Amino acid sequence: MRIQRSIGLGAALLVRVSLAQTFQRLGTCPTLGCVFPPDQTDFLAGQYFDIRLEVHAPINGSEANGKQPDEKFTFTIAKKNEKAVPATEYFSLSEPKLERWNFSWYEDLFAKEAGKPSVVNVTSKAYRKVALYEPGEYTATLTYNNGSTTxxxxxxxxxxxxxxxxxxxxxxGDGMTTNMITAARLxxxxxxxxxYQTKMQMDQFPILGHQMTHSIDSFITDSANSATALYTGHKSTVNCLGVYADSSKDPFDDPKVETIAEMFFRLTGGHVGIVSTAFIADATPAALTAHTRDRGQYxxxxxxxxxxxxxxxxxxxxGPDVLFGGGAEQFYDPKLGGKTYLxxxxxxxxxxxxYxxxxxxxxxxxxxxxxxxxxxxxxxxxxKWLDRNVYKTNLNQSLSPSGDKTAALDQPGLKxxxxxAIDILAKRSGDKGFFIMSEAASIDKMMxxxxxDRALGELLELDDTIKATIAKLKAINQFKETLILVTADHGHGFDVMGSVDTKYLAAQNVDRKKRDAVGTYQNSGLSQYAHSGNLSYTEGVHFPSNWDPRYTLFQGLMADPDRRENWSVHKGGPRVPAVNITPSADFYANPKDGAGGLLLNGTLPVGDDQGxxxxxxxxxxxxxxxxxxxGGVYNxxxxxxxxxxxxGLARRKGYGQ
Amino acid sequence: MRIQRSIGLGAALLVRVSLAQTFQRLGTCPTLGCVFPPDQTDFLAGQYFDIRLEVHAPINGSEANGKQPDEKFTFTIAKKNEKAVPATEYFSLSEPKLERWNFSWYEDLFAKEAGKPSVVNVTSKAYRKVALYEPGEYTATLTYNNGSTTxxxxxxxxxxxxxxxxxxxxxxGDGMTTNMITAARLxxxxxxxxxYQTKMQMDQFPILGHQMTHSIDSFITDSANSATALYTGHKSTVNCLGVYADSSKDPFDDPKVETIAEMFFRLTGGHVGIVSTAFIADATPAALTAHTRDRGQYxxxxxxxxxxxxxxxxxxxxGPDVLFGGGAEQFYDPKLGGKTYLxxxxxxxxxxxxYxxxxxxxxxxxxxxxxxxxxxxxxxxxxKWLDRNVYKTNLNQSLSPSGDKTAALDQPGLKxxxxxAIDILAKRSGDKGFFIMSEAASIDKMMxxxxxDRALGELLELDDTIKATIAKLKAINQFKETLILVTADHGHGFDVMGSVDTKYLAAQNVDRKKRDAVGTYQNSGLSQYAHSGNLSYTEGVHFPSNWDPRYTLFQGLMADPDRRENWSVHKGGPRVPAVNITPSADFYANPKDGAGGLLLNGTLPVGDDQGxxxxxxxxxxxxxxxxxxxGGVYNxxxxxxxxxxxxGLARRKGYGQ
Structure with a gap:
């Protein structure tokens, strides 16, 4: 799938000297005039979006300009080869009211350490619920400060x-990479x-592509922002759900973009299903309907x-036909401890x-x-799949969805x-069809x-779910009319580099000797997970027959907190690699984790307790x-x-308004 | 591309209890009777190969059987639904002479540490230069020890x-992964x-696939073994070039398989070119013509x-039409210090x-x-590209290909x-066509x-070479008749997790504070490599404009020796992360490397000085x-x-003998 646009005119205009800093005044706004959606944005014809304009007046710091923010900025839209017209005229809207606020940011780590924020005064306007119908190129122009333009x-x-x-x-597969699929197969x-004598279902798909996950204003993304890109066609900022991030304090006033679920429902009447193994207010399911710059507004x-x-x-x-997942605390009565909206x-x-x-x-x-x-x-x-199927006593926690503090023992899996979800949606949608987003959330959470081990278990459950989905679609005679996509929203730096003789590792007293337990190249040997043991499962067949062999995988992440690594399955439930030993956030290796393993210093800031x-x-x-x-490589x-x-959701002028 | 075979009969037969150990008696031979090529082998019709049979008699260790190795073993070939016939009859060969030897191995790390090898006596025969012409399934049966069969x-x-x-x-791209391509693009x-305002050439290819790189008897491969798989269709053992590994001491008597270069030349008269930035006797170029279980036989x-x-x-x-690369020491006169054959x-x-x-x-x-x-x-x-183009003084070393100890200052690049190579091969091959293998070897070597930085420079040079190759093929009117493939032979566990404020890092005195220089998620910011600086190059255009920005990539490998990491370009030439401080191999972080950086303990055995x-x-x-x-996922x-x-190299019965 190819990007279909010529190189934008803004490319040369918007570069400033000190890009790529750890902190930014406002992502996507390198100059003092900000337009959202910003330069280089693509739209689906007829897709609803908001426009936010900002003019910044930095009052201290390296950008201080000694000005009040311009109140008389203007904004025009010009279709290519046509005259620029005011946005109010173009969209038949009345002039929005002027808004004002200020915000502060740190220019770099030294400024942060010194407690010297840079403060910016802002004037702003927002145009709500507009759409562009005619395919082609447009130029949106903000004019401010006596003739400056963005x-x-x-x-x-x-x-x-x-x-x-x-x-x-x-x-x-949240956080799922090719490297993880390779490890899960092994x-x-x-x-x-x-x-291989059997195949992963993913390996049997006819078409393979790669997608680039970077944010609009940073090269690493979170799941909110990346889900927004997948569902709306608009890349955004970390923590954003279905909006571009403006600089205002209100997390709900940022400029929105319409999602695939919203458009599919609005334009076709098709039915929507949302399934996740996360708490259901988490970013990947949330981005289908929520519009906020703060993914934490559960x-x-x-x-x-x-x-x-x-x-x-x-x-x-x-509302969707189906909403399946965890996160009961955002549902049950606040009298029982629920943390719900209003x-x-x-x-x-x-x-x-x-419902x-x-x-x-x-x-x-x-x-x-x-x-x-x-x-x-x-x-x-x-x-997690591993706890539901192998280490079942770990389910004995006070997590009942009713809020009554009993255990949630009878949980379904992703499959x-x-x-x-397919049964309900197929029945209810009739000829209108359905869209289902099904997320294996804890690949990410366990990475x-x-x-x-738990992360790979979740990945294998995803593969098993895809396999069962294909069988189900064939059984209800909807396989040929259903597009199945499997992808991820971002990666984690993970790979497998060999094997670990856990018996030898445990027998050594010195960390430098423990490292000899690692076998690389020819000494990696074969996988014992599929070749030994006698575990079997009620769900699925292609899971390890032994999760606790003597020879385990020499596997890991690349960006870690301090931790102790013994490369063995964590039988007591999801791992807690690092713990805070001070009143401030200062994480050290969890003394209860990774018994007998190798003590490793992290590389992440010490306030981080996870990868x-x-x-x-x-x-x-x-x-x-x-x-x-x-197929191929794309954004x-x-x-x-x-x-x-x-x-077929594009709507040209005259349709769907 | 799909694997075209039914599940082999051997699958259930050959599993033994203690697979996956760090050490193995002999890869691909879990029982005491060994057949090479082993169970599950695929062949191209008419491809030459050797057959090696071995019978093992372990005289100590857990497998000791108190026997002498059988001298009267027999070997038959049966095409599916046909009668089994002795191999000598099937291939019209006289009976090979019986060979004998013994070898020893360690059953695990404890046995190695205790200095207690297991010794195995062996009887063996080899059938040389045979081929199978008729497509279909065959069963090769070794019968030994009074009726045991493999x-x-x-x-x-x-x-x-x-x-x-x-x-x-x-x-x-030796060692090149998707993760590295993503980083190079950034x-x-x-x-x-x-x-992105410009595109990598690789990103513009219409078809994307994934290939599994594992060895035949270990899940991590080296470049010899993986090149053998790519060139012959036969996976093998680490260190093997164009052979299966037998247990004999002679590195040149192992059973061979014919390569794509050999078959293309033998069957069509087509011309071959071999290009690498490695010393040319290195594994990836070597595997096109060499057949030895020891890649070190330069x-x-x-x-x-x-x-x-x-x-x-x-x-x-x-001989190939073109052989371009490094490694003059295997060519020039031994009187000048050359280390040449005979x-x-x-x-x-x-x-x-x-020539x-x-x-x-x-x-x-x-x-x-x-x-x-x-x-x-x-x-x-x-x-390396980075030294040829940016840090040029690093070329001042006594590496002249003549052997005269002057510097090799005028080196070409891969492009x-x-x-x-294309010019020569297009001219000389005429209607017969050509096969070129071109290797960016130092992606791997620098990883x-x-x-x-140097690894990504090599990757970008590869991309630039592919781009120039397409232009060249179009210029000589051979683009449409040329298949271009770009792949790797294996990966390294590498990814980018954010940015590093190198100025802040250098200003901190304590390692735990240095970690605060790392910016993740929104604090990763944008890449300064392509957005700042003013470097330009004589070759290619899509290379960083600044290799030494303040904000660098928080990047790395996952399996390391001890090292000091400052995430900055190594201006003095290829990095030496660890050095040996004892008479035995015991590597510690190189005190001259990574100045001002964070000291990190490795995870690899301390005898390893690299990833x-x-x-x-x-x-x-x-x-x-x-x-x-x-396209898709395959082996x-x-x-x-x-x-x-x-x-079109398959040759059915009657052709090409």
Whole structure:
């Protein structure tokens, strides 16, 4: 899938001297006049978005200009080869009111350490819920400070309006890289003389692509920002859900962009399903309906699932057919300890709108396919595959979704949730089709805490879910009309470099001797995970037969807190590699973790207790109608445009207003 | 590209209890009867190979059987649904003579530490230069010890004999992963608001695949073994070039398999070019013509380039048209210090066979396109792109290819060598076409020494070379008939996790404070490599404009020796991260390296002074005839079968004997 635009006019204009600093005044705004969406933005024809303009007057720091922020800035839109006209005229809007605020930032680590922030006064306006319908190039021009200009080159992609797929199922392996898929294959599939005897489902997809995950204003992304790119075609800033980040304090007034779920529902009446093994207000599910620059507004996120955006006029939205995941604490009554939006009981709110409310796997399996369903199966993130299937005593925690502090023992896996979602959506959507986002969230969460075994277990569960999904679609005769995409939102720096003789490692008393337990190249040997042991599972077949062999994987992340590494499965539940031993955040290796292992100093700031995301392009596997759009190397936003084209969601002038 | 075979019969038979140990008695031989090629082997119809049989009698250790190795073992071949016949009859060979030897190995690290080897007596036979012509499944059966059997399921793939490409150019980025390509893109290509303004050439290839690089008997490979898989369709053991590893002491008697270069030359008369930035006897170029289980036999490798295999009857080979690279020490007269095969002067040997001998870039550019050419431009590995173009004083070393101890200042890059190779091969091959292997060897070599900047420079030079190659093929009107493949032979665990404020890092005195210089997520900022500075280069355009910005990449490997990391460019030449401070191999951080940086303990055995290879699947980019064979996920051997099919090299019974 190729990026379809000429090189923008803004490229040469917007470079300033000191880019790439650790801190930035405001991402995407290197000059003192800011336009959001910024230069180089692409749009789907007919996609709703907001425009935010800002004029900055830095009152101290290296950019101080001794000015008050301009109140009389102007803003025009010009389609290529046409005259520039005021935005109010172009969009038939009345002039928005002028807003004012200020914010501060640190120019670098020295300024931060010295406690010397730079303060910026701001004037601003926002144009809400506009759209561009005619394909082609546009120039948006902010004129301020007596003739300074900030120009943004915008492109409305020229996509066909023909629908090619009835359904799309988008699987997101959060944080999943090619390196992790390779490792998961090694532990779950048996090889004889270098030939795997069974195959991962992902390895059988006909089309492979790579997508670039970087943020709009930093090269490492988080899951909010990257989900926004996948769902809207707009890259944004870390922590943003469905908005560009402005500099105001209000986390809900940032300029919005419409998502694939919102457009699919608004324009076709198609049905939407949202499934995740995370707490359901987490970034990857949230970005389908929420619009805030602060992904931490969990209560509001849950409200957005049900009611859409309520603070501004926005796209039509009446809730997904299916919402399955964890995070009961954003649903149950605050009297039970719930942390909900406006202190409401969201089980009741969903129930009032006709949702079945499901709290365990048994209820899930028995639920009707005729009604909408909310399935919330635990407080916080859902239990990991490894704990549900192997180390089951770890489920004995006070995490019941009801809020009654009992254990959440009967949790479904990603497979059970996804298959039920398909059943409900296929039944309810009829000819209109469906869009499902199904997220294996804890690949990321377990990589963050350096719990490689649990992370790979989650990845294998994702693969098993994809396999079962294909079988299900064939069984209900919807396989040929469904595009299946499998991708990730970003990576973690992870790989496997050999094996570890854990018996030898444990027998050494000196760290430098423990390192001899590592076997590289020919001494890596074969995987014992698939070649020994006798574990079997109620779900799926291609999982390790032994999670605790003598010879384990010499695997790891590249950016870590202090930790003790013994390269063995963490039987007691998800790993806690580092703990805080001071009143301030100052993390050291957890003395209870990695017994007998090698003590390793971290490389991350000592306030970090877990690993971080990485830069690497992530894989995209595609199968079904339009699969050919997803081969080769492209930007993350192209996933959105590919899906939108496959659903035929572009609307040229005259349609869909 | 899909693997075309049913699950082999051997799968269930050959599993033993204690697989995956750090040490193995003999890879691919878990029982006491060994057949090479082993179970699960695929062949191209008409491809020459040797067969080696061994019977093992362990005389101590856990496998000791108190027996003498069987002298009367028998060996049969059966095509599927046909009767088993003795191999001598099947291949019309006389019975080979019985060989005997013994070898020893350590069962694990405890046995090694205690100095208690396990000794094995062996009887053996070898059948030389045989081939299978009829596509289909075969069972090879070794019967020994009164009725024990070792069965190998062999498959001759059913490939068409139609030639679809006139030429193939195979680019190998040694050790290159998707993660590294992502990092190289970040430092060399400018992005504005998340959109790259220029593209890597690799990113523009229409087809993307992933190949699995694992060895036949260990999950981490080296470059010898992985090159063997790419060139022959046979995975093998670490250190093997074009052979399966037997247990004998002789490094030249192991069972051979014919390479793509040998078959292309033998069957079509097509011409071959070999280009590398490594010393030319290094594994990746060597595996095209050499057949030995010890990649360290450099002199013999150089002889094989010119004379092919001389110790046994083998495929027809009279030398490549082009052999360009480093490693003069295997060529010049031993009186000057050369370390050559049989103490010959290999400049003279090549010259006697009609080769032009070229020692610098000036001579390369002026060389005739009518004659074969040997270009050896330095002792050891060639100079790195970063030293040739930015830190040029590092070239002042006594590395002249003549052996006269002057400096090798006028070295070509991969681009100059590859373009000249195309000129010569296009001119000389006429209608017969050509095969070129062009290797960016020092991506790997610089990753090994944790010199990330130099490694990424080499990767960018590879990308620039591919771009120039496409332009050259178009200029000589051979673009449409040439398949271009770009891949790697294995990975290194590498990624980028953020940025480093090197100024802040240098200003801190305490390691835990230095870690605060790391910026992750939104604090990673933008790449300063492409956004600042004013460097430009005589070759190529898409390289960093600044290699030494204040904000560098927080990048690294995952398996390291002790080292001091300051995440800054190493201006004095390739990095030396660790040094030996004792008579035994016991490496500590090099006190002269990484000034002002963070001291980090390694995770590798302390005898290792550099990083190691990793497991990850590596990318494959394809463009040209047959490109469709190279999409999706597949095994490394499928690259060979894809190229062989594209050249139409399969030969069924009756042809090509």
């Amino acid at each position: 120009k943004a080159s915008w492109l409305v992609r020229d996509l066909q309006e023909v629908r090619k797929a009835k359904n799309i199922i988008l699987f997101i 532990i779950a599939h048996k090889a004889v003389n270098g030939r 209560g509001a996120v849950v409200d957005s699932f049900l009611n859409g955006i309520t603070n501004y006029t926005w796209t039509n939205w009446t 202190n409401k009981d969201y089980y009741q709110e969903f129930s009032k709108k006709g 079945q409310v499901l709290w365990n796997n048994t209820a899930l399996s028995k639920a009707s396919n005729d009604s909408k369903a909310l399935g919330i199966f635990t407080v916080s993130n859902m239990a 059970e949730m996804t298959l039920k 963050h805490v350096l719990d490689y 971080v995301h990485s830069l690497t392009d992530v894989p995209v596997f595609a199968m079904g109608p339009c699969q050919e759009h997803f 993350s936003i192209d996933i959105f445009f590919g899906m939108a084209e496959c659903f | 069965k190998a399921s062999w498959l001759v793939r059913d490939l068409q004999e139609v030639r679809k490409a006139k030429n193939i150019i195979l680019f190998i 430092i060399a290509h400018k992005a504005v608001n998340g959109r 002199g013999a490798v150089v002889d094989s380039f010119l004379n092919g295999i001389t110790n046994y009857t083998w495929t027809n080979w009279t 103490n010959k002067d290999y400049y003279q040997e090549f010259s006697k066979k009609g 032009q001998v070229l020692w610098n870039n000036t001579a390369l550019s002026k060389a005739s396109n009518d004659s074969k050419a040997l270009g050896i431009f330095t002792v050891s590995n060639m100079a 100059e060598m590859t373009l000249k 090994h020494v944790l010199d990330y 190691v290879h990793s497991l990850t699947d590596v990318p494959v980019f394809a463009m040209g005839p047959c490109q469709e064979h190279f 490394s051997i499928d690259i060979f079968f894809g190229m062989a099919e594209c050249f």
